[in-house]
Amino acid sequence: MPTSVKIFDTTLRDGTQGEGISLSVEDKIKIARKLDELGVHYIEGGWPGSNSKDIEFFERTRTMTFKNAKITAFGSTRRKDSKACDDINLNRLVDSGVQVATIFGKSWDFHVTTAIQTTLEENLNMIYDSVQFLKSKGLEVIYDAEHFFDGYKNNAEYALQTISKAQDAGADWIVLCDTNGGSLPGEIAQIVGAVKAHVSTPVGIHAHNDCELAVANSLAAVQAGAGQVQGTINGYGERCGNANLSSVIPNLQLKLGYSVLSDEQLKSLTSVSRYISEIANMHMPINQPFVGNAAFAHKGGIHVSAILKDASTYEHIKPELVGNKQRVLVSELAGQSNVLVKAQELNLDFDRDPQKSKEIIEKIKEMEHQGYQFEGADATLELILREAFEGLEEIFTLESFKMLVEKTANHAVVSEAIVKVKVHGETIYTAAEGNGPVNALDNALRKALIQYYPDIKNIHLSDYKVRVLDEKDATAGKVRVLMETTDFSSTWNTLGVSSNIIEASWYALVDSLRYALLGRTRIEREDKDQLEQLGVVNH
Ligand SMILES: CC(=O)SCCNC(=O)CCNC(=O)[C@H](O)C(C)(C)COP(=O)(O)OP(=O)(O)OC[C@H]1O[C@@H](n2cnc3c(N)ncnc32)[C@H](O)[C@@H]1OP(=O)(O)O
Ligand SMILES: CC(=O)C(=O)O
Numbered sequence: 001m002p003t004s005v006k007i008f009d010t011t012l013r014d015g016t017q018g019e020g021i022s023l024s025v026e027d028k029i030k031i032a033r034k035l036d037e038l039g040v041h042y043i044e045g046g047w048p049g050s051n052s053k054d055i056e057f058f059e060r061t062r063t064m065t066f067k068n069a070k071i072t073a074f075g076s077t078r079r080k081d082s083k084a085c086d087d088i089n090l091n092r093l094v095d096s097g098v099q100v101a102t103i104f105g106k107s108w109d110f111h112v113t114t115a116i117q118t119t120l121e122e123n124l125n126m127i128y129d130s131v132q133f134l135k136s137k138g139l140e141v142i143y144d145a146e147h148f149f150d151g152y153k154n155n156a157e158y159a160l161q162t163i164s165k166a167q168d169a170g171a172d173w174i175v176l177c178d179t180n181g182g183s184l185p186g187e188i189a190q191i192v193g194a195v196k197a198h199v200s201t202p203v204g205i206h207a208h209n210d211c212e213l214a215v216a217n218s219l220a221a222v223q224a225g226a227g228q229v230q231g232t233i234n235g236y237g238e239r240c241g242n243a244n245l246s247s248v249i250p251n252l253q254l255k256l257g258y259s260v261l262s263d264e265q266l267k268s269l270t271s272v273s274r275y276i277s278e279i280a281n282m283h284m285p286i287n288q289p290f291v292g293n294a295a296f297a298h299k300g301g302i303h304v305s306a307i308l309k310d311a312s313t314y315e316h317i318k319p320e321l322v323g324n325k326q327r328v329l330v331s332e333l334a335g336q337s338n339v340l341v342k343a344q345e346l347n348l349d350f351d352r353d354p355q356k357s358k359e360i361i362e363k364i365k366e367m368e369h370q371g372y373q374f375e376g377a378d379a380t381l382e383l384i385l386r387e388a389f390e391g392l393e394e395i396f397t398l399e400s401f402k403m404l405v406e407k408t409a410n411h412a413v414v415s416e417a418i419v420k421v422k423v424h425g426e427t428i429y430t431a432a433e434g435n436g437p438v439n440a441l442d443n444a445l446r447k448a449l450i451q452y453y454p455d456i457k458n459i460h461l462s463d464y465k466v467r468v469l470d471e472k473d474a475t476a477g478k479v480r481v482l483m484e485t486t487d488f489s490s491t492w493n494t495l496g497v498s499s500n501i502i503e504a505s506w507y508a509l510v511d512s513l514r515y516a517l518l519g520r521t522r523i524e525r526e527d528k529d530q531l532e533q534l535g536v537v538n539h
Pocket of ligand 1: 014047049050051076077078079105106116117238
């Protein structure tokens with residue numbers, strides 16, 4: 001049985017077959033560089049026979065140096081009833097300049113007769129001729145046996161004949177594909193075992209996630225003798241995606257003891273996975289195992305109390321092993337421990353005053369009962385904690401505000417806000433228009449404050465969400481406004497709750513400015529450092 005496993009990353013090929021993902025050549029190159037730093041062994045860059053973007057990717061990468069990974073180009077076996085040497089796709093693989101070609105061929109008799117509409121014999125010839133042609137050009141050849149598991153279940157003898165043909169023609173790897181993602185781990189293990197008894201060529205696995213089992217199936221295949229796992233970062237890919245390498249890799253290395261990456265490389269997994277989600281412009285689920293923001297976040301008071309004694313009470317691995325970190329959330333489910341940990345995180349000067357933390361917990365629970373929810377509003381929570389532990393200076397006080405919203409038959413809606421605030425003992429009136437009432441209020445408040453706090457010109461509202469709260473007693477008829485503000489190098493979130501949407505927005509707005517003016521925290525700086533490392537923040 002192998003003790004090491006090769007990782008074949010297909011984020012740039014099968015990953016881009018996922019709905020909503022489209023990468024430019026520049027994006028692909030950035031991702032390839034990151035994957036190489038992570039330490040994957042193969043990077044499948046695309047299909048040169050498919051489009052000019054992929055041809056350009058290979059043109060550019062052929063002169064680049066990769067420390068760890070081999071770049072591979074993807075294609076299919078030759079078209080039916082033709083010669084391999086005349087096949088455009090196979091020639092594009094050779095012309096791409098890669099040293100490794102990955103081609104897929106049919107294993108399932110039903111696909112041979114229905115999808116490509118040829119004979120079982122001709123399909124065997126297509127496989128043999130194509131692998132042999134690429135080998136004759138000096139390439140390492142990875143043969144992806146498409147639909148192998150479905151083919152084996154339907155006609156095991158034929159499925160085995162197809163991979164024997166690839167082996168006879170000199171394939172370096174035979175990768176068994178669960179293309180439709182419908183197999184279960186027990187079946188995968190049994191069939192990989194049967195294949196291992198049939199061929200001597202090293203075997204790999206390529207699993208799709210249609211039953212949410214791609215990671216489990218990949219692990220089962222490795223345990224049955226597969227030495228290569230194909231997958232994508234964050235599980236991107238056709239339909240429900242491919243095996244998620246951000247989970248496959250740590251499971252193989254930390255749970256099953258296979259050698260995959262170095263310890264240092266494994267520590268970059270979280271940042272690589274988040275970097276790729278940024279470049280792909282795909283939302284990263286917070287609860288993604290190992291690398292998600294919530295993968296080691298503790299909310300329940302019981303959990304937090306225990307992790308303070310020993311983190312392994314509620315953590316299956318040390319988050320640092322994969323470059324993630326522990327987080328403690330404060331909410332209505334919190335106990336005193338949550339507040340103490342949060343206060344420590346914020347570097348607050350407190351002397352473990354149990355009475356004070358108890359009061360804060362009570363206050364937070366009451367506010368959550370009224371509709372506040374602090375998990376998404378770290379800045380508002382921080383202001384509450386700073387206020388309680390350190391006391392905060394008042395940057396201004398509201399005397400009043402008024403809103404005017406006017407719509408005439410012939411003109412678009414105009415919003416205007418008039419604000420009266422007291423700053424440093426002086427009362428200031430301002431009025432401003434905006435493209436909506438909240439924008440007008442924001443503009444008027446800034447106008448009042450800018451002479452005292454010129455820094456606010458650099459901050460902007462970047463997101464605004466309103467949620468109508470459930471009809472529970474305390475929250476009936478209320479809305480919760482969540483605001484995101486940015487200074488283009490960091491962002492922070494604040495929150496307001498009221499039965500009036502303008503008042504809720506006001507609370508969130510005031511907190512967003514207070515937070516900006518009262519100084520960023522260690523956490524904000526850390527996040528910024530992390531984003532800089534990821535290359536997401538530009539100066
Ligand atoms: C399991 C997988 O994920 S495989 C990868 C799937 N990815 C993609 O398809 C993305 C890239 N694809 C493309 O850009 C295009 O489909 C191309 C350029 C490859 C082919 O385009 P076209 O020539 O217009 O063919 P089209 O896509 O309509 O049909 C596929 C053809 O390939 C044939 N084909 C399918 N699999 C194979 C195979 N393993 N070996 C040989 N031929 C095959 C089909 O029979 C069909 O031929 P037909 O037109 O004679 O019926
Ligand atoms: C090759 C491939 O992508 C598959 O069979 O799913």
